[in-house]
Amino acid sequence: MAKRVGAEGSFAVxxxxxxxxxxxxxxxxxxxxxxxxxxxxxxxxxxxxxxxFIYVESEHSAMSACLGSAAVGARTFTSTAGQGLELxxxxxxxxxxxRLPIVMAVADRALSGPLNVWGDHSDAMATRECGWIxxxxxxxxxxxxxxxxxxxxxxxxDVLFPVMVHMDGFHVSHVVEPYLLPxxxxxxxxxxxIDYPYPLDPNKPITMGAFAPPAVYSECRxxxxxxxxxxxxxxxxxxxxxxxxxxxxYKPIETHKTxxxxxxxxxxxSFNQMAGVAVDKLRSEGKKVGLVRIxxxxxxPLQAFRQAVKSAKNVVVFERSMxxxxxxxxxxxxxxxxxxxxxxxxxxxxxxxxLGGRDMSPKQFEALFKRxxxxxxxxxxxxxxxxxxxx
Amino acid sequence: MSTLNTLQKLKDAGELxxxxxxxxxxxxxxxxxxxxxKALGKDIIIAxxxxxxxxxxxxxxxxxxxxxxxxxxxxxxxxxxxxxxSGLDAMRRKGRGPSQDVTVxxxxxxxxxxxxxxxxxxxxxxxxxxxxxxxxxxEGYMNTGIQRSxxxxxxxxxxTSPVGKNSIGQTTQKKDMPLIALAHHIPYIxxxxxxHPTDLAKKIKKAKEIKGPAYIHVFSPCPTGWGTDSDxxxxxxRLAVDTGxxxxxxxxxxxxxxxxxxxxxxxxRDYMKLQRRFRHLSDDVIDQIQAQVRAHYAVVRSxxxxxxx
Amino acid sequence: xxxxxxxxxxxxxxxxxxxxxxxxxxxxxxGDWRSQMPVLDKAKCVKCGxxxxxxxxxxxxxxxxxxxxxxxxxxxxxGICAYECPKDAITIVKEEH
Numbered sequence: 001m002a003k004r005v006g007a008e009g010s011f012a013v014x015x016x017x018x019x020x021x022x023x024x025x026x027x028x029x030x031x032x033x034x035x036x037x038x039x040x041x042x043x044x045x046x047x048x049x050x051x052x053f054i055y056v057e058s059e060h061s062a063m064s065a066c067l068g069s070a071a072v073g074a075r076t077f078t079s080t081a082g083q084g085l086e087l088x089x090x091x092x093x094x095x096x097x098x099r100l101p102i103v104m105a106v107a108d109r110a111l112s113g114p115l116n117v118w119g120d121h122s123d124a125m126a127t128r129e130c131g132w133i134x135x136x137x138x139x140x141x142x143x144x145x146x147x148x149x150x151x152x153x154x155x156x157x158d159v160l161f162p163v164m165v166h167m168d169g170f171h172v173s174h175v176v177e178p179y180l181l182p183x184x185x186x187x188x189x190x191x192x193x194i195d196y197p198y199p200l201d202p203n204k205p206i207t208m209g210a211f212a213p214p215a216v217y218s219e220c221r222x223x224x225x226x227x228x229x230x231x232x233x234x235x236x237x238x239x240x241x242x243x244x245x246x247x248x249x250y251k252p253i254e255t256h257k258t259x260x261x262x263x264x265x266x267x268x269x270s271f272n273q274m275a276g277v278a279v280d281k282l283r284s285e286g287k288k289v290g291l292v293r294i295x296x297x298x299x300x301p302l303q304a305f306r307q308a309v310k311s312a313k314n315v316v317v318f319e320r321s322m323x324x325x326x327x328x329x330x331x332x333x334x335x336x337x338x339x340x341x342x343x344x345x346x347x348x349x350x351x352x353x354x355l356g357g358r359d360m361s362p363k364q365f366e367a368l369f370k371r372x373x374x375x376x377x378x379x380x381x382x383x384x385x386x387x388x389x390x391x
Numbered sequence: 392m393s394t395l396n397t398l399q400k401l402k403d404a405g406e407l408x409x410x411x412x413x414x415x416x417x418x419x420x421x422x423x424x425x426x427x428x429k430a431l432g433k434d435i436i437i438a439x440x441x442x443x444x445x446x447x448x449x450x451x452x453x454x455x456x457x458x459x460x461x462x463x464x465x466x467x468x469x470x471x472x473x474x475x476x477s478g479l480d481a482m483r484r485k486g487r488g489p490s491q492d493v494t495v496x497x498x499x500x501x502x503x504x505x506x507x508x509x510x511x512x513x514x515x516x517x518x519x520x521x522x523x524x525x526x527x528x529x530e531g532y533m534n535t536g537i538q539r540s541x542x543x544x545x546x547x548x549x550x551t552s553p554v555g556k557n558s559i560g561q562t563t564q565k566k567d568m569p570l571i572a573l574a575h576h577i578p579y580i581x582x583x584x585x586x587h588p589t590d591l592a593k594k595i596k597k598a599k600e601i602k603g604p605a606y607i608h609v610f611s612p613c614p615t616g617w618g619t620d621s622d623x624x625x626x627x628x629r630l631a632v633d634t635g636x637x638x639x640x641x642x643x644x645x646x647x648x649x650x651x652x653x654x655x656x657x658x659x660r661d662y663m664k665l666q667r668r669f670r671h672l673s674d675d676v677i678d679q680i681q682a683q684v685r686a687h688y689a690v691v692r693s694x695x696x697x698x699x700x
Numbered sequence: 701x702x703x704x705x706x707x708x709x710x711x712x713x714x715x716x717x718x719x720x721x722x723x724x725x726x727x728x729x730x731g732d733w734r735s736q737m738p739v740l741d742k743a744k745c746v747k748c749g750x751x752x753x754x755x756x757x758x759x760x761x762x763x764x765x766x767x768x769x770x771x772x773x774x775x776x777x778x779g780i781c782a783y784e785c786p787k788d789a790i791t792i793v794k795e796e797h
Binding site: 097098099100160197198205206207208210212213215216218219220222223226227 | 704705706708709710711712713715716717718719720722
Binding site: 052065066076199204211 | 518
């Protein structure tokens with residue numbers, strides 16, 4: 001039976017790793033991810049989790065050890081944040097191109113400099129070209145559920161890609177919330193034992209990580225691109241199966257009061273919780289406004305996103321990272337790219353905020369909704385604004 | 392294709408690394424590597440760093456390897472091997488994975504060992520993984536076109552330590568990598584060369600038997616980078632040992648031993664004169680290097696309990 | 701026979717670009733790098749196998765009579781075998797191309 005427990009997001013992730021009977025954890029501590037590795041260390045020390053914990057000397061080695069572990073067919077987990085994810089950066093590409101089903105929880109954090117250990121999405125967005133499946137959970141329950149699902153998705157033979165489960169640093173990782181924790185019995189056969197099809201094994205020698213000359217590199221890249229784009233069906237199937245068993249439904253794009261909405265707010269991660277409150281308030285004032293939450297970030301659910309915003313006149317994006325020198329933030333760039341050229345495409349405005357742990361209140365979302373209306377009404381040539389900075 | 396049924400015969404002879412590789416003519420490193428592999432036997436998994444040995448053996452969609460082999464990056468091989476070892480160990484406990492004992496081997500050149508991969512190697516040695524790290528030391532970044540590394544000896548000319556009006560070539564001393572490995576208090580460390588194949592095989596087998604991390608340092612002459620004839624790789628190994636440039640030894644659980652004790656060191660000139668990278672050096676500098684080599688050998692000898700002269 | 705890199709379509713790329721056929725690079729002929737070749741004088745050869753031990757390819761194997769012979773499909777002509785032969789049974793001969 002599932003029991004209702006109170007825990008921060010970090011501990012919920014650790015419980016999912018334990019329930020998955022993970023074989024290897026290789027991780028390096030970094031704020032705000034530390035509670036995950038501390039909890040996992042306790043579990044290993046107490047024998048609750050029968051895994052080898054590799055206490056690596058850096059995140060670069062954490063992800064590298066994960067490559068080795070996953071390549072022999074062991075169920076493999078790691079976790080990091082911010083600078084740690086950046087230090088892993090080049091290894092991330094290897095995990096996806098070698099098609100190794102590693103699961104990683106990221107307590108998203110700002111990037112230096114200046115040094116800042118608090119939450120935003122700079123790290124997540126900097127890794128969006130790495131070929132991983134990336135999705136976001138917004139509270140303890142979601143990150144528990146989504147970490148459990150991540151193993152099933154990553155290891156599925158139609159997928160074989162690593163998965164990043166994102167949660168906003170502190171806002172999710174450190175906030176104590178009640179969530180339902182299933183036991184082994186309830187988990188049943190939802191997560192079958194890992195069966196990686198191409199393990200390094202002296203009984204069947206293979207070569208992994210051969211170099212590709214110009215004559216074939218493009219073909220390798222195309223094969224990987226097609227493969228990651230064809231994981232949508234399996235991701236949704238796993239989430240649907242999860243919903244049937246546990247009653248909580250996740251979708252690549254989730255909507256809130258969008259049916260007749262003229263203006264749709266688009267957000268990702270923990271912003272959604274505040275944006276949702278703002279939408280309810282604005283609705284009570286008669287505003288035709290709805291919310292689209294992007295849960296699955298990579299591979300981007302293009303059709304589902306278009307479908308979700310198709311009737312809107314205005315789209316207002318809220319996001320937690322910048323693209324220095326770019327036209328808009330990374331989420332808005334994706335949104336614009338998704339909507340460009342479709343019939344009656346909406347007007348799009350981008351707001352960047354919540355940087356480096358700066359709190360955002362529902363009231364601010366309401367105000368920004370109004371600011372966006374003003375920009376649209378006056379036809380101002382403004383691509384994005386930074387939220388709440390002192391002038 | 393060949394007419395001698397060569398490949399089958401090589402396999403029957405226990406070779407794990409197949410011909411048709413792209414190593415330079417007379418490469419001492421690939422020769423050392425195939426000796427190491429043969430001594431290891433087939434029940435291994437190799438993690439290979441980026442570098443000469445990786446690039447000459449794995450042009451997709453082909454491979455020269457007859458054993459499971461993984462290459463990821465330049466600086467993370469010891470970490471990849473850590474994961475391989477831990478993964479196998481965890482699975483074995485749960486009744487999965489290969490049924491036989493598998494030796495996990497990490498391989499890299501001096502660039503990936505002395506320089507860019509030193510941190511991940513240190514981490515893996517400190518954590519005590521049951522694996523063998525093999526450094527094939529050809530004293531420079533040869534794969535990228537002969538640049539200096541921290542393994543390049545004093546006075547050697549490379550493309551980034553060129554001889555010039557104000558420079559004699561490499562102006563720094565070679566890092567003492569085996570000593571750095573020793574500082575991790577690991578159970579086994581050895582130095583080998585492909586010119587001493589019996590000694591090499593013995594040490595590899597010892598490394599395999601001893602539980603815990605082993606560090607094997609293999610002297611690997613590079614005809615292209617050192618500017619030598621293509622037929623002297625083995626001769627250079629012999630001379631490196633006999634001149635004291637590269638002492639052959641081991642350290643088992645903290646006990647040092649020279650495995651080939653050279654009573655009367657040959658003059659360093661015998662070794663240097665075969666190599667273009669040293670050709671510019673003046674007699675003064677060579678004498679200075681000679682003195683350093685003798686002094687270093689004396690230190691090694693004293694550590695090994697051999698009385699110095 | 702593995703397809704050549706330039707023959708593979710993207711649909712033929714194995715998952716993870718893994719090479720599943722061990723040692724298949726041996727189809728590649730390195731013998732044409734050679735400008736000189738080893739010639740064995742069987743009268744001097746004592747079949748000790750030192751040449752095989754020190755061949756970097758390795759491309760030296762025993763023939764039916766027990767002599768160690770270089771497979772010229774692979775031999776790059778480095779000359780280590782001749783240099784190391786204790787009986788001077790191998791000579792290196794320039795090749796005309």
